[in-house]
Amino acid sequence: MEYSSLLKPTENLENLERQLMCPICLEVFSKPVVILPCQHNLCRKCANDVFQAANPFMVTRGNTVTSGGRFRGPLKTHRVIIDFFNTTNIQQLSRVNSALCLSRAVENHRPVKKVDHPMCVEHAEEKINIFCLTCSMPTCSLCKVFGAHKDCQVAPLGSVYKSHKNDLSDSISRLVASNDRVQLMISEMEHSCKVIDENSRVQKQMLCEQFDGVYAALEERKQEMLMVISQEQEDKNQHVRDLIKQYNEHLQSASKLVETAFQAMEEPEAAAFLQSASALQKSVVDATKGSDMPKMEMGYENMNHFLVDLDNVQEAVRGIDFGKDAEDEDEEEDEEGEEVAESEEGNSDSSD
Known part of the structure; x- marks a missing residue:
């Protein structure tokens, strides 16, 4: 525990030095400028020297016309194309297609599968954004205005989603x-x-x-x-x-x-x-x-x-069979009960 507490400040200092270091000259920034879409900084002199040396089409002292520069990114080996005409407009850079250092930003994250929004079958460029209550199916706004569902009753997807989700939850329960x-x-x-x-x-x-x-x-x-x-x-x-x-x-x-x-x-x-x-x-x-x-x-x-x-x-x-004795006993009891009842009736008649 004591060693770990002593090492943490050292690591923080190293990270801070690494963030303040120019990836070209490997020194602390001197007049840093932001020229990359990943927001990494470069020294103004380093950026100027690199683009002048690496771009064969740039206007030089020999009046050669240039159209852009190319160099390796500071953290990853992705190449970035930066178009400019002179060092005076280095602050005004065009958007770069390559996302430099993006892989480092997400290297510790698990990739997530891209989920495409469902599109309407009738109108390929329209997203499904409403639900037809009459036909019990999702559709788009154009189908409601001009299409097959113009006479149907519709509702927003959110409310129907919640309702159906609740119904499904109840059904699952x-x-x-x-x-x-x-x-x-x-x-x-x-x-x-x-x-x-x-x-x-x-x-x-x-x-x-x-x-x-x-x-x-x-x-x-x-x-x-x-x-x-x-x-x-x-x-x-x-x-x-x-x-x-x-x-x-x-x-x-x-x-x-x-x-x-x-x-x-x-x-x-x-x-x-x-x-x-x-x-x-x-x-x-x-x-x-x-x-x-x-x-x-x-x-x-x-x-x-x-x-x-x-x-x-x-x-x-x-x-011999199962339950015969019990049935015979019940029959005998019934017969005895009938005989007793008949004898009582005979006695009552004789007394009369």
Whole structure:
């Protein structure tokens, strides 16, 4: 900060010296004159010497006719033509076409695009300066006086410009507000999509849990009924196995009795045969009566009584739908309400 404050006065002095310096002799001005349109100064002697030396057409001591001088500008390398006839009229210079030092004056500025004033289509040399309210278009004064808009109502461009600008500003404000509402609606709809996805996920999870519960209940009931069938199967098989055992025991006993009877039939002695014949005869008769042993009932092996009709259940499962329970409950409540109303009406009639 201290160094910068010390340097600023030095810079100001340098700028001042530069402004008071003649661009020809590089010394402080001596009798400065203004001869350039850029308002730069020159020493009178320097200007005279430069134009006399650089102009071959100037009137010299040898009576040569001159028409002007040429030299390089003091700050930029632009050439400036200055027409004069002698050094006495150096103050009366003609206008110079070249704008000396103009580039330095604007070198730190950004160029601005030139905006041409719109011209009338019908009158190329006339600028558009009024607005036709009847035709809603800008036009020129000649069109109002002599042209196609002479019978129309017109207004100055400034007032119409302000009015249209205000209208456009209001329309822009309304459009921006409308865009904000649309953006808000879009945000709400995007939020609705997220809510729909979340609600769908919850409902799917609940539906899967309900069906899983139904599956579990069906599986549990199936296992219970299978156990009933299995139990009866075991009981019947056990009963049949008991009968088979009894029949096997009876068969073995009968086989032994047959073998004993055959041995008795081979006895040659009558006395010995008769001693065992009566008892053997009685045993054979009793064994023959053993054919009246318990038998299986007709169709004992049949298991058709375990048939289950699940057609109604399947139809009920296929008929499962959303909201059915609530509708059925509402219908039942309506029917109950109607029945109560009818019973009350019947009671009132009977009391009368």
